[in-house]
Amino acid sequence: MDAYELDTPCLLLDLGAVEHNSATMMASLAGSGVALRPHFKTPKCPQVARMQLDAGAIGITVAKLGEAEVLADAGLGPILMANQVVGPIKIARLMALLARGVDITIAVESEFNVRELSEGARLSGQRPAAVIEVDAGMSRCGTSTPAETVALARMLVDAGIDYRGIMGYEGHMYAQPDEEPRRQLIEAALGAVNRHAEALAEAGLPPRIVSTSGSASTGIASRTAGITELQAGTYIFHDSHHEGFTPGIYQYALTLLTTVVTVRDRYAVCDAGMKSLSSDHGPSFSRDGSFKAARLSEEHAHLTGPGIAALHPGQKVELVPSHGDTTLNLHDVYHVVRKGQVVDEWPILGARRFK
Numbered sequence: 563m564d565a566y567e568l569d570t571p572c573l574l575l576d577l578g579a580v581e582h583n584s585a586t587m588m589a590s591l592a593g594s595g596v597a598l599r600p601h602f603k604t605p606k607c608p609q610v611a612r613m614q615l616d617a618g619a620i621g622i623t624v625a626k627l628g629e630a631e632v633l634a635d636a637g638l639g640p641i642l643m644a645n646q647v648v649g650p651i652k653i654a655r656l657m658a659l660l661a662r663g664v665d666i667t668i669a670v671e672s673e674f675n676v677r678e679l680s681e682g683a684r685l686s687g688q689r690p691a692a693v694i695e696v697d698a699g700m701s702r703c704g705t706s707t708p709a710e711t712v713a714l715a716r717m718l719v720d721a722g723i724d725y726r727g728i729m730g731y732e733g734h735m736y737a738q739p740d741e742e743p744r745r746q747l748i749e750a751a752l753g754a755v756n757r758h759a760e761a762l763a764e765a766g767l768p769p770r771i772v773s774t775s776g777s778a779s780t781g782i783a784s785r786t787a788g789i790t791e792l793q794a795g796t797y798i799f800h801d802s803h804h805e806g807f808t809p810g811i812y813q814y815a816l817t818l819l820t821t822v823v824t825v826r827d828r829y830a831v832c833d834a835g836m837k838s839l840s841s842d843h844g845p846s847f848s849r850d851g852s853f854k855a856a857r858l859s860e861e862h863a864h865l866t867g868p869g870i871a872a873l874h875p876g877q878k879v880e881l882v883p884s885h886g887d888t889t890l891n892l893h894d895v896y897h898v899v900r901k902g903q904v905v906d907e908w909p910i911l912g913a914r915r916f917k
């Protein structure tokens with residue numbers, strides 16, 4: 563079936579582009595000694611995670627326990643949860659995963675986390691594994707000083723928790739549009755992570771895992787001594803926001819197929835609104851860039867640009883999401899496409915698993 567025969571709005575996932583992006587990332591890391599544990603926050607789909615593991619990823623990174631449960635059900639891992647597990651309900655879910663034999667490492671950033679984790683371990687009889695999240699300059703979560711990190715590592719060891727290392731994320735790089743200052747910011751962030759790692763080594767607690775980085779910093783991180791693995795997520799589907807940070811490297815694997823409803827003098831309207839397309843990273847464009855979804859209401863997009871002159875009602879058009887992750891999170895399935903033909907349908911099992 564031709565993909566343009568599908569009902570709209572719906573997500574198309576171009577398998578050739580996914581394969582290209584996966585191979586490009588793996589080739590960029592070849593010989594660096596730095597491994598990839600791609601972030602599930604982007605694909606949220608076990609079939610894609612399996613492709614990444616088959617391509618050489620050493621495991622999968624997640625943000626949420628719900629995502630970890632999806633992977634566990636699919637038998638995929640080992641899992642690094644680059645986020646904290648907070649509160650007794652979630653601690654119990656983590657212990658349940660461990661009881662199933664799932665290899666999952668979670669991130670702690672405070673004494674509070676370690677206390678909750680050791681209480682969960684005591685109640686369940688499980689032995690959790692943890693890395694310490696360090697603040698690489700993003701001012702989100704994470705320890706601030708190497709001394710704090712060393713103290714937390716000691717606390718983990720004393721509590722009988724399997725201490726595995728540290729993680730940081732230099733996500734503040736995306737606020738810096740210019741390449742040279744962004745390079746300096748990334749290097750400073752990775753340097754900060756490494757200072758925590760060095761302090762741990764000096765204290766006799768060398769980290770086995772030093773995990774960092776998103777899709778726009780893997781090049782620098784893979785050439786930075788001390789970093790052992792990367793958490794990049796977006797590269798696998800790519801989107802127009804990331805194209806600004808990694809120009810010409812990755813292909814757009816994810817598009818939203820929509821139907822033109824009406825065409826007027828200065829604009830057209832299609833059936834993709836904010837319930838099927840996100841706009842938190844700005845407007846989405848057509849594949850050829852000739853028009854954009856300038857304004858979204860719940861079920862409609864206003865299309866503007868020279869390309870609208872060629873549109874007619876009932877026509878199907880593809881939009882490249884400006885932010886793939888927040889767009890796909892609104893959907894339940896990928897219509898998997900190869901050379902324009904629908905070859906499969908993959909459920910987005912991790913969509914909206916935000917607990």
Ligand SMILES: Cc1ncc(COP(=O)(O)O)c(C=O)c1O
Nearest residue numbers: 601644731776777793794795796
């Ligand atoms: C902790 C963490 N690691 C890695 C990533 C992946 O970054 P990117 O989407 O740029 O690949 C994110 C993105 O939100 C993140 O929050």
